[in-house]
Amino acid sequence: MTPPVAARAAQSAASSLQSRLKDPSLLRDRCYIDGAWVGTPEFAVNNPANGTELIRIPQLGADDATSAVEAAQRAFPAWAKLTAKQRSNILRKWFDLIIANREDLALILTSEQGKPLAEALGEVDIGAAYVEFFAEEARRVYGETIPTQRPDARLLAIRQPIGVCGAITPWNFPNSMITRKVSPALAAGCTVVLKPANETPLSALALAVLAEKAGVPKGVLNIVTGDAPPIGKVLCEHPAVRFVGFTGSTNVGKILYRQASVGVKKLGLELGGNAPFVVFDDADIDAAVEGAIVSKYRNMGQTCVCANRLYAQDKIYDQFVEKLSKKVAEMKIGDGTEAGVTQGPLINMKAIEKVERHIADAVKGGAKVVTGGKRSALGRSFFEPTVLSDVRPDALVAQEETFGPLAPVIRFKDEADVIAMCNASPFGLASYFYSRDIGRVWRVAEALESGMVGVNSGLITTEVAPFGGVKESGLGREGSRHGMDEYVEIKYVMMAGV
Numbered sequence: 327m328t329p330p331v332a333a334r335a336a337q338s339a340a341s342s343l344q345s346r347l348k349d350p351s352l353l354r355d356r357c358y359i360d361g362a363w364v365g366t367p368e369f370a371v372n373n374p375a376n377g378t379e380l381i382r383i384p385q386l387g388a389d390d391a392t393s394a395v396e397a398a399q400r401a402f403p404a405w406a407k408l409t410a411k412q413r414s415n416i417l418r419k420w421f422d423l424i425i426a427n428r429e430d431l432a433l434i435l436t437s438e439q440g441k442p443l444a445e446a447l448g449e450v451d452i453g454a455a456y457v458e459f460f461a462e463e464a465r466r467v468y469g470e471t472i473p474t475q476r477p478d479a480r481l482l483a484i485r486q487p488i489g490v491c492g493a494i495t496p497w498n499f500p501n502s503m504i505t506r507k508v509s510p511a512l513a514a515g516c517t518v519v520l521k522p523a524n525e526t527p528l529s530a531l532a533l534a535v536l537a538e539k540a541g542v543p544k545g546v547l548n549i550v551t552g553d554a555p556p557i558g559k560v561l562c563e564h565p566a567v568r569f570v571g572f573t574g575s576t577n578v579g580k581i582l583y584r585q586a587s588v589g590v591k592k593l594g595l596e597l598g599g600n601a602p603f604v605v606f607d608d609a610d611i612d613a614a615v616e617g618a619i620v621s622k623y624r625n626m627g628q629t630c631v632c633a634n635r636l637y638a639q640d641k642i643y644d645q646f647v648e649k650l651s652k653k654v655a656e657m658k659i660g661d662g663t664e665a666g667v668t669q670g671p672l673i674n675m676k677a678i679e680k681v682e683r684h685i686a687d688a689v690k691g692g693a694k695v696v697t698g699g700k701r702s703a704l705g706r707s708f709f710e711p712t713v714l715s716d717v718r719p720d721a722l723v724a725q726e727e728t729f730g731p732l733a734p735v736i737r738f739k740d741e742a743d744v745i746a747m748c749n750a751s752p753f754g755l756a757s758y759f760y761s762r763d764i765g766r767v768w769r770v771a772e773a774l775e776s777g778m779v780g781v782n783s784g785l786i787t788t789e790v791a792p793f794g795g796v797k798e799s800g801l802g803r804e805g806s807r808h809g810m811d812e813y814v815e816i817k818y819v820m821m822a823g824v
């Protein structure tokens with residue numbers, strides 16, 4: 327095995343991050359293919375809080391991705407033949423190791439992605455919860471017996487692992503998006519080739535170190551970093567790959583959908599959103615403000631399920647805007663590793679430019695900046711958390727996913743009016759609303775066109791929920807027992823003469 331970065335620390339800027347880790351071997355600068363750490367460090371992974379280069383990692387391409395698929399193909403039969411309990415035990419060990427190393431994993435995550443350390447710890451914990459959940463689910467991949475019209479025949483439907491799976495993940499949740507895909511795949515008996523986001527590959531590599539320690543055999547989990555389009559093409563088109571799970575933008579999801587159609591490949595797509603967050607006039611306003619804060623501003627608004635457009639009913643509009651802005655103005659911006667910081671940097675300058683474009687467009691349409699609205703004095707990609715009032719329903723910010731700390735508050739008259747505005751979007755990932763009217767709760771929850779609805783709650787992610795979207799927000803579900811369905815196929819066996 328190529329030595330971990332520890333042995334070569336002096337060569338790279340990784341040394342300062344490494345010196346803060348309890349287990350420095352978690353920081354890797356090689357890819358993980360067929361149980362070996364391979365490749366030559368090439369492209370830089372930067373810390374968005376200070377712009378320093380953290381480390382360089384390999385820039386692999388189509389040939390390496392093909393090698394990884396072949397490794398996964400070789401490893402598949404033996405992994406699939408283990409008993410469910412054996413696979414479950416290995417996943418359980420992986421979970422234990424993730425928890426034992428949660429501080430290190432969170433520090434790596436914040437260093438490459440920027441979110442405050444407390445949020446990074448939360449992400450590691452939910453990431454681990456997926457592993458724990460699917461360690462348990464591994465033992466519940468049941469089949470069924472189906473009565474037939476023939477007295478001498480029995481029909482069994484069995485569920486088998488689909489085979490080699492590709493996984494492509496984004497930078498906004500570099501830990502939990504990986505475990506949410508890899509743990510059900512491994513639990514089902516599948517093997518995986520994972521391509522993490524280029525901005526945040528270090529969390530993926532650290533998880534692979536722990537998977538290896540947990541006893542995941544060589545070739546069962548492979549990590550390939552580098553050139554996304556050719557790697558993605560291999561994962562979508564190689565005949566050995568039977569499923570590709572993707573989390574990322576709708577545009578890239580559509581490219582993968584087309585590529586996967588060539589080999590009639592099963593695809594899971596967790597794509598972009600444009601979540602409405604509605605506050606009715608019978609709501610508990612303080613609770614709605616708390617919910618809006620957690621939904622909109624966690625991860626600096628770079629969350630697929632985060633509130634993107636806020637709607638407040640006429641009667642409580644001013645009160646909601648005032649209370650929300652007061653809390654937002656108190657947020658502390660800075661390096662996510664510093665105590666008390668609630669808003670880290672955005673991932674890059676492109677993200678800042680999109681927020682600015684959305685603010686400029688809304689202001690042109692008559693919106694007012696109540697708080698924030700500009701780059702932070704800290705420079706780089708730090709942006710002041712922002713609240714806009716008097717935003718028109720047709721403003722760009724209400725049509726597109728902003729992916730930044732910007733809450734545009736739109737006024738509405740009645741329930742029918744707001745449901746129409748919520749559903750007037752090609753996206754349908756998450757929706758939120760606050761109301762204490764029980765009749766309205768069911769009516770509105772059923773009317774909203776989205777895969778997930780938070781009622782009086784701004785936080786809806788849990789490993790026991792079937793996470794996913796409708797319309798252009800995606801296909802399939804991750805997490806819960808339904809998350810296992812992506813990784814198994816049903817075969818029926820008709821047995822006559824029995």
Ligand SMILES: NC(=O)c1ccc[n+]([C@@H]2O[C@H](COP(=O)([O-])OP(=O)(O)OC[C@H]3O[C@@H](n4cnc5c(N)ncnc54)[C@H](O)[C@@H]3O)[C@@H](O)[C@H]2O)c1
Nearest residue numbers: 495496497522523554555558574575578596597598599630
């Ligand atoms: N629905 C969900 O569960 C969910 C969760 C998190 C993020 N997201 C969405 O992800 C987006 C933000 O993430 P992002 O900017 O990393 O998205 P992205 O689509 O740019 O990148 C996602 C991944 O795809 C890879 N990629 C890029 N081009 C590719 C290509 N041509 N072929 C194969 N792979 C390619 C990237 O390297 C990365 O690993 C937002 O739209 C957000 O809503 C969705």
